[in-house]
Amino acid sequence: MNNLFQFSQPLDNNAKTLFNDEHQEFLAELVDTFQPRLNELLEKRQQRQAYYDGGALPDFDANTQDIREGHWKIAELPKDLKKRRLEITGPVDRKMVINALNANVDCYMADFEDSQSPTWDGMVNGQINLRDANIGGMTYTDPSSGKHYKVGENPALLIARVRGLHLPEKHVQRNGQAIPGALMDFALYFLLNYQQRLQQGSGVYYYLPKLEHSDEAKWWADVFHFTEKTFNLKTSTIRATVLIETLPAVFQMHEILHALKDHIAALNCGRWDYIFSYIKTLKAHADRVLPDRQVVSMDKPFLNAYSRLLVKTCHQRGALAMGGMAAFIPSKDPAENEKILAKVHADKTLERDNGHDGTWIAHPGLADTVREIFVDGIEGDNQLHVLREDDNGIDQALLLQPCDGERTETGMRTNIRVSLQYIAAWLNGKGCVPIYGLMEDAATAEISRTSIWQWIRHGKKLSDGTPVTKALFTQLLQEEADVVKKEVGSERWSNEPFEQALALLENITTADELVDFLTLPGYEQLN
Numbered sequence: 001m002n003n004l005f006q007f008s009q010p011l012d013n014n015a016k017t018l019f020n021d022e023h024q025e026f027l028a029e030l031v032d033t034f035q036p037r038l039n040e041l042l043e044k045r046q047q048r049q050a051y052y053d054g055g056a057l058p059d060f061d062a063n064t065q066d067i068r069e070g071h072w073k074i075a076e077l078p079k080d081l082k083k084r085r086l087e088i089t090g091p092v093d094r095k096m097v098i099n100a101l102n103a104n105v106d107c108y109m110a111d112f113e114d115s116q117s118p119t120w121d122g123m124v125n126g127q128i129n130l131r132d133a134n135i136g137g138m139t140y141t142d143p144s145s146g147k148h149y150k151v152g153e154n155p156a157l158l159i160a161r162v163r164g165l166h167l168p169e170k171h172v173q174r175n176g177q178a179i180p181g182a183l184m185d186f187a188l189y190f191l192l193n194y195q196q197r198l199q200q201g202s203g204v205y206y207y208l209p210k211l212e213h214s215d216e217a218k219w220w221a222d223v224f225h226f227t228e229k230t231f232n233l234k235t236s237t238i239r240a241t242v243l244i245e246t247l248p249a250v251f252q253m254h255e256i257l258h259a260l261k262d263h264i265a266a267l268n269c270g271r272w273d274y275i276f277s278y279i280k281t282l283k284a285h286a287d288r289v290l291p292d293r294q295v296v297s298m299d300k301p302f303l304n305a306y307s308r309l310l311v312k313t314c315h316q317r318g319a320l321a322m323g324g325m326a327a328f329i330p331s332k333d334p335a336e337n338e339k340i341l342a343k344v345h346a347d348k349t350l351e352r353d354n355g356h357d358g359t360w361i362a363h364p365g366l367a368d369t370v371r372e373i374f375v376d377g378i379e380g381d382n383q384l385h386v387l388r389e390d391d392n393g394i395d396q397a398l399l400l401q402p403c404d405g406e407r408t409e410t411g412m413r414t415n416i417r418v419s420l421q422y423i424a425a426w427l428n429g430k431g432c433v434p435i436y437g438l439m440e441d442a443a444t445a446e447i448s449r450t451s452i453w454q455w456i457r458h459g460k461k462l463s464d465g466t467p468v469t470k471a472l473f474t475q476l477l478q479e480e481a482d483v484v485k486k487e488v489g490s491e492r493w494s495n496e497p498f499e500q501a502l503a504l505l506e507n508i509t510t511a512d513e514l515v516d517f518l519t520l521p522g523y524e525q526l527n
């Protein structure tokens with residue numbers, strides 16, 4: 001094996017498959033060509049944030065008005081990306097991959113991101129699992145239950161979501177620097193699967209998370225062109241769906257589609273990161289502090305405007321407009337489950353009526369309910385024809401409109417318990433877990449912990465008049481840690497990294513400066 005990278009540990013057989021000489025050569029070329037520019041793009045994020053922290057608000061860019069107002073379309077969608085009414089999402093562990101491919105859905109978004117804790121083993125085995133999924137006939141036997149899993153006929157179309165641009169892959173270094181996690185995920189998924197996917201008459205499909213600016217989309221476009229050229233492939237073999245899940249990006253949707261016009265297939269409303277980004281981007285703006293997380297739902301004016309503007313922008317350019325995730329997951333209690341399905345039904349109906357072409361589900365048990373809306377409830381493969389005049393008036397003021405609602409002690413305590421349990425799970429290698437009947441992943445947990453930070457930062461009062469201070473948070477943290485300890489039992493508490501999570505949550509919530517992503521300090525502690 002050649003020595004183009006330094007690895008933090010000896011490679012096992014799976015890792016050797018991923019990092020064979022040919023793969024290392026291409027990845028090294030990508031890193032050398034694109035990492036310096038990526039570092040500049042990340043620096044620009046900081047500069048824009050400093051501008052917002054100084055009192056400015058995100059807005060449409062006057063310099064790119066011609067792109068927003070010009071007549072152009074993205075490249076024609078490939079046949080298999082025109083029908084994406086239902087997409088299941090989930091982490092890349094083997095059983096989940098098989099269950100997702102067998103779910104009654106059109107597509108499966110296989111996630112190296114929000115729902116995947118980026119442990120070395122998780123990322124390496126995830127690539128092997130997706131390779132096997134693309135080859136077909138994938139199997140697995142669960143060692144604890146003995147249950148056997150096999151991918152059946154007509155599996156869902158696979159789309160891989162790579163890590164965000166901010167996350168390094170510390171286990172793989174080049175010239176003493178950790179490589180970008182996003183480039184590793186992109187390159188390995190491409191190298192392991194492109195021949196197989198082309199033989200099947202398809203392309204290589206990705207989801208790109210957490211972009212903040214069209215310059216970042218342009219960076220990805222250049223990575224895709226470079227890859228297609230290196231492997232003598234037709235332009236547009238690689239197709240991306242970009243999550244619009246940061247507040248700055250909602251003002252850049254035409255520009256993002258334009259920058260990626262040879263490779264884009266759709267935009268997606270990543271609502272949870274979007275809410276987190278609203279908090280983060282406007283963290284210095286006392287008049288835009290969010291209320292309890294539970295009341296920030298998609299029918300709030302600022303979120304509804306985001307969904308409608310995304311639909312309009314996509315359809316104008318010939319791209320699909322994907323909806324997002326309702327965090328409710330099925331309950332084993334039939335009465336409770338009926339209520340959950342009713343909530344999911346209402347949430348998805350709103351998305352369908354806004355004109356989305358498809359949506360996400362977190363669990364196979366939601367497929368039938370959501371099919372009623374997005375399969376039986378729309379005519380044809382998508383709603384590309386929906387272009388409403390009513391949506392013309394969506395402007396900066398509406399997109400940034402403050403959100404009504406109370407800040408309560410119960411809400412704050414729930415945020416603490418959810419953050420604590422999620423961080424412990426993430427540090428333990430699980431990126432998505434059920435907590436109090438909801439799916440929690442990196443994006444939802446970010447909302448919980450940054451809400452508290454922002455309430456402290458602006459000295460907000462709870463609905464009973466109590467001011468939110470660091471001292472109040474520290475007191476509630478101890479009380480809620482005791483509650484969680486009782487809920488999970490002392491054995492689990494001591495066997496899993498709850499104490500580590502407690503310390504991390506306390507640090508990031510009481511820090512004077514908002515920590516950009518909880519996964520950055522978290523990653524320093526991850527294997």
Ligand SMILES: CC(=O)SCCNC(=O)CCNC(=O)[C@H](O)C(C)(C)COP(=O)(O)OP(=O)(O)OC[C@H]1O[C@@H](n2cnc3c(N)ncnc32)[C@H](O)[C@@H]1OP(=O)(O)O
Pocket residue numbers: 088089090091095096097099100111114115272273325329330361362363364432433434438439440441443444
């Ligand atoms: C903000 C965002 O980024 S949203 C996108 C990222 N988030 C996600 O993708 C959520 C993915 N969902 C999940 O990880 C899971 O549904 C959880 C963790 C929330 C709940 O999982 P569980 O506790 O295992 O749920 P439950 O016990 O009800 O699962 C029943 C079965 O459905 C399977 N299942 C549940 N969710 C999924 C899924 N998303 N994909 C495939 N299979 C699934 C389970 O593996 C289990 O299979 P089994 O009966 O063969 O053992």
Ligand SMILES: O=CC(=O)O
Pocket residue numbers: 114243245269270271272273274324325443
């Ligand atoms: O990635 C999806 C989100 O809601 O965040």
Ligand SMILES: [Mg+2]
Pocket residue numbers: 114209243245270272273443
């Ligand atoms: Mg997200």
